[in-house]
Amino acid sequence: MGKLSGIKVIDLSVFLPGPMLTMMMADQGAEVIKIETATGDPAREQAPFEAGQSVWFRNLNRGKKSMVLDLKSDDGKARLWELIEQADVFVEGFRPGVMHRLGFDYATVSARNPRIVYCSISAFGQTGDLSHHPAHDMAVQAMAGFLSVNDGTDGTPVVPGTPSADMAAGLTGLSAVLMALIGRERTGKGDYVDCAMFDSLLPWCAHIAGAALSGGKAPRSSEQRSLGGAAFYQVYRTADGKHIVLGGREMKFVANLMTALERPDLIAIAKLPAGEQGELIRFLSATFLTKTRDDWVNWFADKDVAFSPILDFREAFDQPHIAARELFIEHDGGHQIAPAIRFAGENWSPTDAPELNADG
Numbered sequence: 001m002g003k004l005s006g007i008k009v010i011d012l013s014v015f016l017p018g019p020m021l022t023m024m025m026a027d028q029g030a031e032v033i034k035i036e037t038a039t040g041d042p043a044r045e046q047a048p049f050e051a052g053q054s055v056w057f058r059n060l061n062r063g064k065k066s067m068v069l070d071l072k073s074d075d076g077k078a079r080l081w082e083l084i085e086q087a088d089v090f091v092e093g094f095r096p097g098v099m100h101r102l103g104f105d106y107a108t109v110s111a112r113n114p115r116i117v118y119c120s121i122s123a124f125g126q127t128g129d130l131s132h133h134p135a136h137d138m139a140v141q142a143m144a145g146f147l148s149v150n151d152g153t154d155g156t157p158v159v160p161g162t163p164s165a166d167m168a169a170g171l172t173g174l175s176a177v178l179m180a181l182i183g184r185e186r187t188g189k190g191d192y193v194d195c196a197m198f199d200s201l202l203p204w205c206a207h208i209a210g211a212a213l214s215g216g217k218a219p220r221s222s223e224q225r226s227l228g229g230a231a232f233y234q235v236y237r238t239a240d241g242k243h244i245v246l247g248g249r250e251m252k253f254v255a256n257l258m259t260a261l262e263r264p265d266l267i268a269i270a271k272l273p274a275g276e277q278g279e280l281i282r283f284l285s286a287t288f289l290t291k292t293r294d295d296w297v298n299w300f301a302d303k304d305v306a307f308s309p310i311l312d313f314r315e316a317f318d319q320p321h322i323a324a325r326e327l328f329i330e331h332d333g334g335h336q337i338a339p340a341i342r343f344a345g346e347n348w349s350p351t352d353a354p355e356l357n358a359d360g
Contacts, residue, residue: 001029002027002028002029002030002346003028003029003343004025004028004029004030005028005029005030006029007025007029007030007031007088007089007181008030008031008033008086008087008088008089009022009025009026009030009031009032009033009087009088009089009090009091010033010035010080010083010084010087010089010090010091011032011033011034011035011064011091012035012090012091012092012093012094013091013092013093013121014041014042014043014093015041015042015043015093015166016043016060016137016163016166016167016170017093017121017166017167017169017170017173017195017197018091018092018093018121018170018173019034019041019043019060019061019170020060020166020167020170020171020174021091021119021121021170021171021173021174021177022034022064022091023060023061023062023063023064024170024174024339024341025089025174025177026062026063026064026351027062027063027339027341027348028341030089031065032063032064032065033064033065033066033067033083033359034061034064034065034066034067034354035067035068035069035071035080035083036066036067036068036069036356036357037068037070038068038070040066040068040356041057041061043056043057043060043061044057044356050333050334050335051332051333051334052333053334053353055334055335057353058334058336058353059336059337061353061354062336062350062351062352062353063350063351063352063353064353064354065354065358065359066354066355066356066357066358066359066360067079067357067359067360068356068357068360069360071102071104072102077102077103077104080104081112084104084109084112084113084116085112085113087113087116088115088116088117088181088190089116089117089118089119089177089181090109090116090117090118090119091119091121091173091177092104092118092119092120092121093120093121093122094120094122095122095132095134096120096122096125096126096127096131096132097132099120106118106120106192110190110192113190114188114189114190115184115188115189115190116190117177117180117181117184117190117191117193118190118191118192118193119173119176119177119192119193119195120192120193120194120195121169121170121173121195121196121197122194122195122196122197123135123136123139123140123165123196123197123198124140124143124196124197124198125194125196125198125199126194126196127194130143130198135197136166137160137163137164137165137166137197138159138160138163140165140197140198140201141160141164141165141201142157143198144165144198144201144202144205145205145209145212145218146160146164146165146201146204146205147160148218149208149219149220149221149224149227151221153228155220155221155222164201164204165197165198165200165201166197168197168200168201168204169195169196169197169200169201171200172195172199172200173193173195173200176193176195177193180193207226208224208226208227220275222275223273223274223275224274224275225249225274229273229274229275229277230249230270230274230277231246231269231270231277231280231281231284232246232247232248232249232253232254232257232270232306233246233247233248233249234246234281234284235310236284236285236288237285237288237289238288238289238291238292238293238295238296239289239290239291239292239295240292240293242292242293242309242310243293243309243310244288244293244296244297244307244308244309244310245307245308245309245310246284246305246306246307247306247307247308248305248306249270250306251267251270251271252304253304253305253306254267254270255267256303256304256305257303257305257307258270260303261287263283266279266280266283293309293310294309296309297309325338326338329349329350331349331350331351331352332352336350338350
């Protein structure tokens with residue numbers, strides 16, 4: 001029995017943030033009913049496919065039920081009200097105003113079920129100048145300043161490899177919902193969560209945008225210790241065209257590596273501010289070009305330095321560490337990523353993702 005057994009969730013979200021939130025609840029035993037249109041969550045149609053389902057959809061919707069409802073029809077609305085009256089949590093990911101027009105805004109829903117925890121996930125929140133601006137993850141990252149430091153060596157921003165705004169919203173929304181459920185135990189009353197991707201992402205910049213946060217200038221990657229301005233937090237190319245990283249700026253790591261490379265005279269450069277370590281970066285760049293990536297892996301094996309090879313996903317997934325921690329589970333002909341949250345003494349096993357309207 002999971003930590004959330006007995007909790008009933010109504011999920012009207014699609015794509016990433018909301019489905020991740022509700023899947024993490026389903027992984028812990030919550031009953032999640034996914035309300036879909038006749039065409040279903042668009043993620044169902046996103047390749048690649050395995051065992052008859054989208055890998056994306058399966059890994060964000062396992063353990064849920066699926067019910068198709070037309071929320072513009074009287075029958076669809078009546079059925080949703082039946083579900084709401086017995087629910088603990090309601091999650092929706094429509095643009096602001098849509099739920100009000102459909103008659104399922106928080107004020108109306110909470111009047112029927114005062115104990116419900118209602119979470120709205122949107123790009124910029126339910127209020128403010130940007131509330132109705134259409135945006136997916138990359139546009140939110142752009143508006144929040146993050147894309148400006150997701151740049152190459154020439155300073156040109158590039159498409160981010162991780163949907164950080166989506167994932168931040170999913171995690172923030174989950175945390176808020178769980179807090180509200182705990183609060184409900186004391187007060188008996190539910191609550192409303194206005195979860196914006198934009199708001200959820202902003203706290204992730206405190207370590208790099210401190211000057212801008214305090215009214216000063218915006219950060220430049222080439223001058224930031226964790227964005228490319230420091231020699232020991234840096235990407236380096238190897239002889240075979242692959243790459244490695246130095247990922248720890250502590251002076252013990254600097255001393256260990258530079259001594260092993262017989263250049264202790266360069267240790268002091270690592271103490272300089274980010275953006276002023278060019279001599280050390282140039283030396284390390286030339287040095288790492290002398291061996292292949294895998295040769296460097298072997299060379300670093302007996303050295304206490306925060307070093308890693310850059311692996312593609314195939315290489316990353318094939319690591320023994322993945323198997324040792326049972327991070328991938330094969331179930332019913334498909335592969336799933338195990339929950340990052342697993343509790344001691346509890347065995348987790350995956351469940352199916354629902355076929356469209358399987359529980360309608």
